[in-house]
Amino acid sequence: MRLLFDVGNTHIVVGLYENQFLSVWRIGTQSFETEDELYSHLFPLLNRINIGEKDINAVVISSVVPSVNYILSRYAKKYYNVDAVFVSGIKIKDMKLDVDYPKEVGADRVANVLALKKYYGNNAIGIDFGTAITIDVVYKGNFIGGSIIPGINTQMMSLFSKTAKLPQVELKFLNYSVGKNTIDNIQIGIIKTVVYGIQQLLKDIEKEYDTKFKIVITGGIGKSLKGVIPEFNIYDQYLTLKGLNVFYEMYERR
Incomplete structure (x- = not known):
């Protein structure tokens, strides 16, 4: 066990x-x-x-x-x-970390891309909503990089801590885009900007590589964002843990 x-x-x-x-x-x-x-x-x-x-x-x-x-x-x-x-990127096999500095790839991202490849195929993108949002791209079976964005709660807490009158607000994706009060303004300004920014980034990646990727979201906040845009259709709460298993089984076979 x-x-x-x-x-x-x-x-x-x-x-x-x-x-x-x-x-x-x-x-x-x-x-x-x-x-x-x-x-x-x-x-x-x-x-x-x-x-x-x-x-x-x-x-x-x-x-x-x-x-x-x-x-x-x-x-x-x-x-x-x-x-x-x-978990360490320098110990994996059957997947190339095609980035400038492979040793600098975070262990969570290594786990995510291992799980992406095994469970979702050789062309997949993982979006992990945590303290930071990491976007990891697996292309032709290899990890080719991605991007990092300040997490939604991180942005909200930063706004709350740096301003005197703005309140803390709950995570909520609104179905309108013009806020009539401070809470709506913050939710729209942070959450929709992040979600639609990621949506455009995904379109740019698919255009750049001329490939249709399987897109998977994970992380605690990811569950509440499932379905808010068509790209956020697959939520896998165990993605990183699955990657730990993949790594361990790879480690055992060495």
Whole structure:
């Protein structure tokens, strides 16, 4: 049984996998400072579904937060007696990272493109809505790059923290484009600009490569955006976790 960690700047998505995803949880990335504190978070969740320490035989991690990597390594060794496996672009095979600096590609993006290729084909684009929005392009089976955008909540919090009178607002995609109040103005200005900006970017990519790509959205906010434009038709909440599995199976075969 595998314990999978997708470590983001704000949250860690933890998946329990054995032939299928048995459970998925989210915990705060800054909610623990030691391996024992992490254990105190996860023990009741695992215990609730009758999973003990001896049931876990692998811990696989994609992390964009280096400060927690040592804690996760200690956690894996102390409680499961396994060495944590960290996703890295320099360790993959059967996919070329066709970018200027392959070693700089984030582990979450490596996981996403591995899952895109396996589950959605050799021409696919993944859009991960997190603290940052990452757009990853798989073309002819290889990762050829993409783009990074400040996340929707990141933009909202920046606006709220830098201005005296603007309120915090909920994420909501409105069906009109002229706001009559401050909240509507913010929702339209941030959310629609991001969504329609991505829509145009996707059209530009398909035109540039003369290819129709399978487009997949993921991330916590991604679910609420499914269907708001035709391109956002496929939502895969487990995309990154699936990529961790692909990487681990690749790692095991080496």
